Amino acid sequence: PQTALAPSREEVITADPANNVTDNIFSKIGVNLHQQRGHPLCTIKEAIYDYMDKEFPGVFSKHDNLYPVVPTVANFDDVLVPLDHVSRSPNDTYYVNKATVLRCHTSAHQAELLRKGEGNFLATGDVYRRDTIDATHYPVFHQMEAVRVMKEDYWRATGLEPVVACERELKATLEGVARHLFGDVECRWVDAYFPFTEPSFELEIYFNGDWLEVLGCGVMQQSILDDNYAAGTKGWAFGIGLERWAMVLFDIPDIRLFWTDDERMTKQFPPGDLSARFKPFSKYPPCFKDMAFWVSPEFSENNLCELVRSVAGDLAEEVKLIDEFTNPKTNRTSRCYRISYRSMERSLTDEEINEVQFRVRDAVAEKLKVELR
Ligand code: PHE
Secondary structure (H helix, E strand, O other): OOOOOOOOHHHHOOOOOOOOOOHHHHOOOOOOHHHOOOOHHHHHHHHHHHHHHHHOOOOOEEEOOOOOEEEHHHHOHHHOOOOOOHHHOOOOOOEEEOOEEEOOOHHHHHHHHHHOOOOEEEEEEEEEOOOOOEOOEOOEEEEEEEEEEEOHHHHHHHOOOHHHHHHHHHHHHHHHHHHHHHOOOEEEEEEEEEOOEEEEEEEEEEEOOEEEEEEEEEEEOHHHHHHHOOOOOEEEEEEEEHHHHHHHHHOOOOHHHHHOOOHHHHOOOOOOOOOOOOOOOOOOOOEEEEEEEEOOOOOOHHHHHHHHHHHHHHHEEEEEEEEEEEOOOOOOEEEEEEEEEOOOOOOOOHHHHHHHHHHHHHHHHHHHOOEEO
8 A cells, every 4th residue: 555654753753842742643643544445534535535536527636645744834824824823832733843743634735735736636644633532532633635726717607606606516515425425414504714715614414313513614715726826716625534424424432443453443344335334342441540630831631631642542531620629819720630541452450550540640740740639
């Protein structure tokens, strides 16, 4: 299989004061689950390819091997993310240094590909976000970006306002993609905000009794096209989170399962099979540990979760705030978190988890300068 060149450790874990990439994160770069045939994420990717190729024969170029280490400018500025947007914070994004990040969305490739003359593309890759820990969040996940440029003669021929022409094609395309994967589902559109599209929408589908948000999209901001492709062109874009689609479609209950090579998981998903449904092979018991401390300026939930993952890896299932209070006299705030440890593959012993929890406590006290209680 095709494999992306991965950066070396020295390239992404630097002495730069802005660097916040951990070894745990580094170990995920270059794995490229979306390129592994038979992996559920790859199956979702291929199914979307199939639909897009059927609807737009020969139109979309496909990119699934783009380097995940990108200029900060490409990740944010080129797609008009405001300077004060939360996603730029080092609490949310992995910085190699001030000028370089691990992409936090595949939209980081919009401008670059447009400048290369690619007007219609699907770009799939691993994306990186600092976040909290639960069954649906993992600091690395995968997205597919689509950009579709309509040349002037094309949208003029529709007789519609260009924005209306784009919106119409965008919505019809995405409802088609969703039905291609999920069957004859009901779809509804919700207004959204993204800096790089206007108007922006989220698609929700009614699946197994719930309305689920499954993607973000919109009509591209004109300046992105004017500055990087050709003035006067119109276009639309979407971004699909592949884990989200795979978890919903295949009934996969925990996002860590995408990373296991346990055959009881991997054998369940034949390449290209959209009808596979996850059958639980065992559910080992969780082990809960509580940790209370006085918070510090260095503390944030994302920082706490980063340390938990660094120490416990994929044994960390959830980190949940269970108590918080502020002492009115000293104005200090105490928080108590419950960490749930569970292996997808085996039973854990209490000794083993006590040892992990001690190392978590040490790391949190040392790195976040909190006072343990
Ligand atoms: N980049 C957006 C995200 O990560 C998704 C998106 C892509 C929205 C393209 C609109 C257009 O949430």
